Amino acid sequence: MTFLGFFASRWHRGNLNLIEEWGLAGRRFGTFVTWFLLGGDLYTAYTFIAVPALVYGTGAFGFFAVPYTIIVFPIMYVVIPRLWRVSKRHKYVTAADFVRGRFDSSLLALAVAITGILATMPYIALQLTGIQAVLAVMGLGGSGFMRDLPLIIAFLILAAYTYNSGLRAPALTAILKDTLIYVTVIVACIAIPIELGGYGHIFHVAATTLAAHKGAAILPPKLYTAFSTLALGSAFALLLYPHAVTGSLGAKGGHIIQRNAALLPLYSLALTFIALLGYMAIAAGIHTKDTSLVVPLLFIKTLPTWFAGFAFGAIAIGALVPAAIMAIAAANLFTRNIYREYFMKEDGPNREAHVAKIVGLVVILGALLFIVAIPLQYSIYFQTLGGIWILQTVPVIMFGLYTRWFHRWALFIGWLFGMFLGTWMAAAESFKTSIYPLHLGHSVILGYAGIWAILVNIIIVVVLSLVFNAMHLSNGQDHTERSDYTTEPGAVAAQ
Amino acid sequence: MQKGNRSGWYWLFIIPFIATLWPPFYASYRPTLGGFPFMYWYLILWIFLVAILSGIIYFIDNR
Numbered sequence: 344m345t346f347l348g349f350f351a352s353r354w355h356r357g358n359l360n361l362i363e364e365w366g367l368a369g370r371r372f373g374t375f376v377t378w379f380l381l382g383g384d385l386y387t388a389y390t391f392i393a394v395p396a397l398v399y400g401t402g403a404f405g406f407f408a409v410p411y412t413i414i415v416f417p418i419m420y421v422v423i424p425r426l427w428r429v430s431k432r433h434k435y436v437t438a439a440d441f442v443r444g445r446f447d448s449s450l451l452a453l454a455v456a457i458t459g460i461l462a463t464m465p466y467i468a469l470q471l472t473g474i475q476a477v478l479a480v481m482g483l484g485g486s487g488f489m490r491d492l493p494l495i496i497a498f499l500i501l502a503a504y505t506y507n508s509g510l511r512a513p514a515l516t517a518i519l520k521d522t523l524i525y526v527t528v529i530v531a532c533i534a535i536p537i538e539l540g541g542y543g544h545i546f547h548v549a550a551t552t553l554a555a556h557k558g559a560a561i562l563p564p565k566l567y568t569a570f571s572t573l574a575l576g577s578a579f580a581l582l583l584y585p586h587a588v589t590g591s592l593g594a595k596g597g598h599i600i601q602r603n604a605a606l607l608p609l610y611s612l613a614l615t616f617i618a619l620l621g622y623m624a625i626a627a628g629i630h631t632k633d634t635s636l637v638v639p640l641l642f643i644k645t646l647p648t649w650f651a652g653f654a655f656g657a658i659a660i661g662a663l664v665p666a667a668i669m670a671i672a673a674a675n676l677f678t679r680n681i682y683r684e685y686f687m688k689e690d691g692p693n694r695e696a697h698v699a700k701i702v703g704l705v706v707i708l709g710a711l712l713f714i715v716a717i718p719l720q721y722s723i724y725f726q727t728l729g730g731i732w733i734l735q736t737v738p739v740i741m742f743g744l745y746t747r748w749f750h751r752w753a754l755f756i757g758w759l760f761g762m763f764l765g766t767w768m769a770a771a772e773s774f775k776t777s778i779y780p781l782h783l784g785h786s787v788i789l790g791y792a793g794i795w796a797i798l799v800n801i802i803i804v805v806v807l808s809l810v811f812n813a814m815h816l817s818n819g820q821d822h823t824e825r826s827d828y829t830t831e832p833g834a835v836a837a838q
Numbered sequence: 839m840q841k842g843n844r845s846g847w848y849w850l851f852i853i854p855f856i857a858t859l860w861p862p863f864y865a866s867y868r869p870t871l872g873g874f875p876f877m878y879w880y881l882i883l884w885i886f887l888v889a890i891l892s893g894i895i896y897f898i899d900n901r
Contacts, residue, residue: 403865409881410858413888417851420892543873550867550875561877562865571859598900605892611885615878 362695365509366436366675367593374602376514377594380668381603382610383517384581384590387665389469389726391524391617391658392476396634398621402549402558404566406618411574412611415581420604423582424597425744429827431592437672438588438740439680445743446751447819449684454758455736456680459585462729463673466584467710468722470662470669471498475714477655480639495711497663502707505667506700510593513667520664523657525613531654532616535645539626549622560622569778569789576793579741580734585672586665597831666710674703724774731769731777731793735761738797738804744828750818753807761800768792847898854888 363369372380390408398405426441435441439459443452471494478493504512536542550560562570581587594600624641631640639658642651678699713722739754768779769792779792812818857863864880871879 403877406878406881409885413858413881413884414855416888416892417854420895421848421851541873543870546870546873546875546878561867561875562861564862564865567861567865570861575855575859598896601892601896601899605889605896608885608889608892612882615882615885619878 361693362436362675362678362699363434365696366671366678366699367589368510368514370431370593371595372514372593372599373595374599374606376518377590377599378603378606379517379521380510380514380590380593381587382521382607383513383661383664384584384587384668387470387473387661389466389473389662390614391661392473392635392638394614394618395621395624395638398618399624399629399637400558400621400634402553402560403562404558404570405621406562406615407570407574407577408618409611409615410571411577411581412614413608414574415578416604416607416611418578419582419591419607420601422741422744423591423600425828426588426740427591427594427597427600428829428831429744429823431832432827433823436592437585437676437679438583438736439676442739442743443680443684444822445747446739446754447822448751448755449680451739451751451755451758452680453684454755455739456676458732458736458758458762459676460673461725462733463585463669464706464710464713465722465725465729466586467666467669467673467706468713468717469726470666471710471714473662474659476635476639477658480636480643481652481655494714497659498666498707498711501663501667501670502704505670505703505707509700510589510668510671513664513671514593516660516667517664520657520660523653524661527654527657528613528616530650531620531642531646534650535620535623535627535641538645539623545619545622545626548626552625566789569791572791572794573778576734576791576797577730579737580730580793583733583736583740585676586669589668589672589675666707670703670706670710671699673706674699677702677706724769727774727777728766728769731765731791731796732762734793734797735765735800738801742804747818747821748808748812749804750808750811750816752816753804753811756807757800757804760803761796764799765792765796768795847895850891850895854884854891857887858884 394405394408426438429435429444430441433440433444435444437456437459439452439456442455443449446452474494474497536545539545546560553560582591591600594603620638620641623645624637627641627644629637629640629644631637639651639655642654646654678695682698682702683695735758738749738757742749743754769777772779772792777792778789779795781788781790781795858881864877866877867875869876874882
């Protein structure tokens with residue numbers, strides 16, 4: 344795999360000293376590679392561990408991930424090609440680049456960039472929980488420095504090949520990684536139910552066991568709103584995560600993204616069965632307080648040792664690919680929207696790529712420090728917050744792709760309030776859940792904090808836009824044209 | 839690629855939102871299918887339906 348990462352720099356060779364080449368692989372990826380790249384974003388090693396863990400603990404509620412990954416694709420089909428076209432036309436590398444061009448506001452772009460970086464860092468760190476869980480179950484846990492050593496080695500490899508090859512590295516390794524993951528999922532979801540007496544039995548045992556532990560195998564009415572708002576909010580947020588934007592902009596055409604919207608649901612199917620591993624663990628009688636160990640323990644108990652080893656390898660590699668894409672995305676954001684905007688003295692695209700490569704390294708090392716030095720729980724808290732935060736950039740980016748009626752200052756103030764409100768709600772729940780009970784008169788509605796925050800965000804944006812537009816407050820110069828969003832620019836000449 | 843005025847078809851994408859984000863439609867154990875409670879096979883069915891829908895709209899877009 345390491346070899347593949349380095350080899351990637353030679354594949355579809357481009358000038359890696361340009362940020363478009365390093366950070367977006369020259370926007371050259373076709374349907375096949377984009378499918379793996381975006382799919383790799385969608386379900387990471389963390390997903391592999393966290394979704395079954397949630398299902399194991401709460402039952403049906405954990406399956407919010409299924410409607411979430413169903414509706415994400417229509418949104419992607421409709422919205423993201425617009426972002427791709429305008430970005431291609433104006434050589435935008437990040438969503439914040441687009442915001443800057445559209446609203447003529449480096450402040451708004453900075454808001455989007457900082458939100459993206461803040462949300463991405465703990466996500467990278469969390470990828471490691473996958474590796475850690477696997478190592479712990481294999482008895483290689485160790486203690487102190489020895490516990491962290493395999494992680495450090497894995498991350499050094501990641502850092503080296505990302506630095507060397509940019510987005511091409513995770514794209515190539517994603518193909519290997521997902522092939523391993525698909526084999527694991529297919530085998531596990533056939534072999535384990537046979538071992539445990541069939542799906543009917545698994546659901547029956549899970550329903551009975553969950554009922555005794557405040558869970559439920561069928562969603563109870565009081566969780567309807569929490570379930571739906573979490574799915575809806577997560578779907579909108581997913582597409583605006585920097586690594587999803589990077590993966591999308593790396594495609595060679597808007598139609599590649601649309602084709603993928605029709606093909607990517609295969610990943611949702613895999614995710615559904617991964618979620619079912621949580622029920623299989625219940626049926627197999629797995630008992631653990633640390634729910635991140637649910638899947639590794641299930642594999643050890645029900646599968647032959649050699650195949651469990653294969654599956655663990657798949658999970659470990661599955662952590663590195665998204666981590667690399669995330670690091671590249673964060674590096675693109677920092678370089679384009681913070682460094683170039685505020686610190687770069689001498690101009691030049693070579694300098695940009697150089698900085699991006701260095702920042703990519705810093706991000707990866709930062710994530711490593713995060714996981715080694717800070718208790719895991721904090722990474723999970725930040726990850727919860729990250730989704731809420733990213734969702735607050737929906738008005739700026741998604742609305743901005745359709746209209747410029749919203750005022751840039753209204754968007755900024757709305758974003759600020761959304762960020763504060765979302766964070767406050769999560770804090771009120773001690774960061775343990777992103778579900779916040781909204782009290783309306785005598786009734787209580789459970790809902791995703793990100794959705795409550797974005798409702799307030801949107802109301803502020805609309806009201807203030809009315810006010811600012813009536814005051815004729817300058818809304819800056821739009822650097823994009825209407826046709827930039829709808830017409831596909833010519834194919835890349837260097838194909 | 840010519841887009842024309844075909845984006846009216848995009849409104850069809852509302853259907854999966856309603857079908858999957860309204861739990862009263864599917865939050866029940868029965869009828870089961872192959873051991874899967876209704877909620878689970880219904881959602882799995884929608885994974886296929888959304889893929890088919892996107893595929894159809896893609897062909898309309900690129901006709």
